[in-house]
Amino acid sequence: MKELQQDNYHSIHCLLISRSFSEFGFAMYSITLPLIILRMTHSLSKSGIFFSILAIPVLLITPFTGVLVERVSRKALILICLLINTCVLGIQLAAYLTDIMRFNLLIFLAIIVAVIISLSDIATRVMFSELVPEKSLEKFNGIKSLIDNLSSFAAPMIGTTIYAFNGIKFVLTVVLGCLICAIFSLSKLRYCKQLSPKNDKINFFKDFKDGLTFIRSKKEVLKIAILAMSLNFFISGTDDIINPGILIKKYGISKSLFGLSQTMFILGVIFASWFVSHNKCINLHKKMPQLFVANGITMILIGLASIFMVLVPQMFFITFLFLESMVGFLTILVNIPLTSYFQSKVPINYQGRFFAFFSFTAQVSIPLGIGLTGVLAQQIGPDYAYIINNLLVICLVYFVFGANKH
Known part of the structure; x- marks a missing residue:
């Protein structure tokens, strides 16, 4: 048993190291992609078309990726995903070196990268559940969050600096190195988990339907998933609608200072991730309702302060x-126990389909939430819209968690 635990801890550290390199590389690629499109097309409308087209295949394919995740080795799948994206970005670099890169080719290559990243992310979540004991899920999800958010904090600054001085070819070279x-790190991972189901041929539509049937049968898990989806819906417009509306439109804050809002949020996220990874005294899962409410109240305070x-x-x-730094801190204190809850309560042989479904709902609810928040903010003001959205979130928290006490 001790050897198995040692293997698991060795493997999870290999997975985390591998993810730190890949997340850093992809964060650099993501921040430079809009700059590439704008330079290539000299058109904001074409940039919008590019990212709209990019989102559609991921949205359509994501619900069915969970079936594949459950039927193959997660280590092999993540390795294959990394290899495919390495080849795709290598092709992109070669296209720039030979001056044959065109708008349509870039769309095609970017779609492949986006779909593969989505597939790899789902496989990573399932592998976490396999490698990490339930009592350590929050700790290692905290470490994973810390890695992801340090990458999202540092990589954009480094990526844009490299792009400004050396161009996209050098950026792609650095990303390929990552x-x-x-x-290499993932290849060192010791992993021999049994797959399920074992023998049946893959039938994506049938297996997907079976996964939905399972999700509907788990009432408590479904309630929490719907709450998380609602949270995505109601607060998704914060960065795109609420903060610009309050800071720039209402208060006339300069665009250079506006960037501090995201910086403070990420600093809160990073500190929270570190806190969770070292936390030994607070049961965050049991405190999840209070954390949801505290997060909503903090956002309401921003709206009230604006008024x-x-x-x-x-x-x-x-x-x-x-x-805003408190919102970042509390958001992670909600997200990590939420993810750990799903990983502990959903059986391994359904987790691929569950997390695929969960990702799909986020991809649908976020743009819808941004659209609704934009309309609401235009009618009554961004601060009032922020307050109303978060009051609705608090009501939903009471409905989900408060109803369970009766």
């Missing part, structure tokens, strides 16, 4: 930055 390191501090804009901005 993916090669990720492949009542109009005459002291500098004081409001300082208050906003502090509360």
Whole structure:
């Protein structure tokens, strides 16, 4: 048993190291992609078309990727995903070197990268459940979150700097180096988990339907999943609608200072990820309802501060930055036990389909939420829209968790 645990801990560390390289590389690629499109097309409308087209295949394919994740070795699948994306980005680099890169080719290559990243992410979540004991899920999800968010914090600055001075060819070279390191790290992972189901041929539509039937049968898990989807819906417009509407449109904060809002949020996220990875005294799962409510109340306070501090804009901005860091902190304190809950409560042979379904609902609810928030903010103001959205989230939390007490 001790040897098995040692193997598991060795494997999870290999997986985390591999993910740190791949996430850093993909974060660099993602931040430079809009710059590439704009430079290639000189058109914001074509950039919008590009990213709209990019989102559609991922949305359509994601619900069925869980079936594949459950039928093959997760290690082999993640390795294959890394190899495919290495080849695709290698082709992209070769196209730039030979000056044959075109808009349509870039769309095709970017779609492959996006679909493969989505598939790999689902496989990674399932592998976490296999390798990490239930009591350690929050700790290692905290470490994973810390890695992901440090990458999202550092990689954009590094990627845009490299792009500005050396161009896309050098960026792609660095990204390819990161993916090669990720492949090497993952190849050291010791992994021999049994797959399920074992013998039946893959029938994506039948297996997908069976997965939905299972999800519907698990009432408590379904309630929490719907709550998470609702949270995505109601707060998805924060970065795109609420914060710009309050800071830039209402308070006239300069665009250079506006970037501090995201910086403070990410710093809160990073600190929370570190806290969770070292936490030994607080049961975050049992505190999940309170954390949901605390997160909603903090966002409501931002809206109230925007309404009542109009005459002291500098004081409001300082208050906003502090509360935004708290939102980042509390968001992770909600997300990590939420993910750990799903990993512990959903059987391994259904997790691929569950997380695929969960990712799909997020991909649908987020743009819908942004659209609704935009309309609401236009009608009543971004601060009032923020307050209403989060009051609805708190009501949903009470409905899901409060109803279970009766």
